[in-house]
Amino acid sequence: MHLREAITTMARQARDASRRLAELSAPQKSLCLRAMANALDERAVDLLAANQTDLDAAAQAGLSPALLDRLRLDRRRIAAMTRGLREISDLPDPVGRILDNRIRPNGLRLQKVSTPIGVIVVIYESRPNVTADAAGLCFKSGNATLLRGGKEALHSNRLITEILTEAGRRRVPSFPEHAIQLVPTTDRDAIPILLSLTEYIDLCMPRGGEGLIRAVTDCSKVPVIKHYKGVCHVYVDRAADLKMAERIVLNAKCQRPGVCNAMETLLLDRPIAAPFLVHLAPALAALSVEIRADIEASQLLAPPNAPPYPKLRTATEQDWYTEYNDLILNLRVVDTVAAAIAHVTQYGSAHSDAIVTSDEPTAQQFLARVDSAAVYWNASTRFTDGAEFGMGAEIGISTDKIGARGPMGLEELTSYKWIGFGTGQVRT
């Protein structure tokens, strides 16, 4: 009961703060963001100390080296946070954009105007830099934020939140005290309580592994925008420029295999499968990519009179659904673009999928029928990213259909309202 009260108070304070936040001007918000960046710079030593406390506890608790690395702050990462806040400061204000403007026959002028969403809960894992990024993007878009980071990062996150809030208040006295709040407990029960408070909270954005996101979605009564995973595909069509296809495939798989827009599955149109693999397989082998192939592709990769592909396995049904985040590639030979579309529809995660072809009708068929957040023709899946889309920064990527879809930048953190300008109009 004590926990429920504490969480409810916090959410109500966030709601109140969101109303005062909506009244800050665009220049005021930018000033606050610059002050926040400067304050993080100035307090770097304290930040490193708080982070060391987290790192020591995490090492004691036996956290893996990979997780310890995510948790770690250093001068470079602090500089990246402050640079991020300054970039957000410089971006155009996403609130108050006129999205539609129409005059009705009765003279009533209707404007559709972007507004803040209100109160946003961001749930994430152990990287403390998300705290500054998420707070900055939500603040710029006029939203109050409730941040819930991984328990390993509590000291780091608490200090970051404190520094941001103090800096905002010092710079602009009307900065609402509760605009950026860290959920002060790591009690797991806090999340379902928080996400039941529909009168105070407008949106939840979980960031992390599929398990975290499913747990959040399952318990939430407030809208959730998310992507579960990125099982992204590249389909190389019979009419593809094979040199271009090789460049795209290597980029989509290998340039940064640990991210959600990296390719997991390569689909090859039967007529080009053999000639394409002649060049592609050595390139993949040189990068130590493991291949999980269907029977037809396996035969191409292990021909009778030549050495087989070094790291080759037969793909299981489950493999087609799997996001590896690693140098592992599913490979399948398909019969025309229709079969490629069917595979993507069946096994994909509606994140990012690409076709490589020189044939426009084939491309248009793929672009129309693959219902993913981003679909590419002759480009790498790796472009699904706020900065690459020209949004300046992103808080995450959505594969949902309600609300924002694809990379979520500042504009995607807004809602809208209709304003009617009349001269006494009444309904007849």
Added chain:
Amino acid sequence: MHLREAITTMARQARDASRRLAELSAPQKSLCLRAMANALDERAVDLLAANQTDLDAAAQAGLSPALLDRLRLDRRRIAAMTRGLREISDLPDPVGRILDNRIRPNGLRLQKVSTPIGVIVVIYESRPNVTADAAGLCFKSGNATLLRGGKEALHSNRLITEILTEAGRRRVPSFPEHAIQLVPTTDRDAIPILLSLTEYIDLCMPRGGEGLIRAVTDCSKVPVIKHYKGVCHVYVDRAADLKMAERIVLNAKCQRPGVCNAMETLLLDRPIAAPFLVHLAPALAALSVEIRADIEASQLLAPPNAPPYPKLRTATEQDWYTEYNDLILNLRVVDTVAAAIAHVTQYGSAHSDAIVTSDEPTAQQFLARVDSAAVYWNASTRFTDGAEFGMGAEIGISTDKIGARGPMGLEELTSYKWIGFGTGQVRT
């Protein structure tokens, strides 16, 4: 278990249908809609008979006259349904609109293109005409529909769905058989099962009383877009043209008191409260409006030396939160626009609120700070409506912040995806 299987099969068929539906061209969809309208006309006698079965059972069950009236179909209402479908047929196709178009420095062209949402569940009460309206709007926007009407209307709804489906299939052979489905059971357990199937269903839109909508929202795992109620306000400022204000107030309260965009609460700025009521009170009395007033307004309506307002009560705290759907008006005297904004924020439902004033700064303050789906300056709240907004038709009104807000027409029944047109771009 049998119910779960049946509902799951239906939802999976809807998902499959949504994919084929997305491939119908705009002219094909329009042809289907006209054929549906014609078929409803042709089958009017059968429809009236099916509806009579529902009416007889409902009368036997002791349904109130008001509910029996909602349930009733007659020639006029059937004609309204067919007219609605023809109008939807003539509206521009909402799918495939290019919402954004940008070329990145690397030459990658990115288009944000509107798409169907996918599978939409519509839950509503006893009016069978909603079946045709909702099916028509969802179909035109490329979405498969699962309709769940009130149990009293089962025979009517079943026949309407059957007629629409048959007409579509006869007109366009690729019309997907399961594009429009009525949930075939009135079992109450069907709804939580249906709304747990997140892999098949993209959106739920409940229409009806607050109880229905809360029950749906509480059990749903899929996104819900809705409004709970319409507690709408008109604030008459000290700088108002009082003749205009009277026209707007009478329209907002009395033109059609049973709808969600009708006014429930009138807020009067102190300096004009007395002179305004001198003219307004007799007009409200003539229309038999009951007034629930705060103490200050009560004193103005029951002066010592004159007869009191005929139907006057003191407002309770609960009254300020109440949607009457009736000729009852809450009345409160407030101290400046700030107090009006505070009242609307505290008690309102974020649906439709209006200010009447000739003072632009005051109006701008109200328009900026009242965070409702529609906010009006010198116009009636009654304009929050798809047709009045020029959307042609509406499936409902949303007070949500994620997804559509305000009246929901065809465009509001779409999502979007990003299409990247490249020439071999890879990420560096």
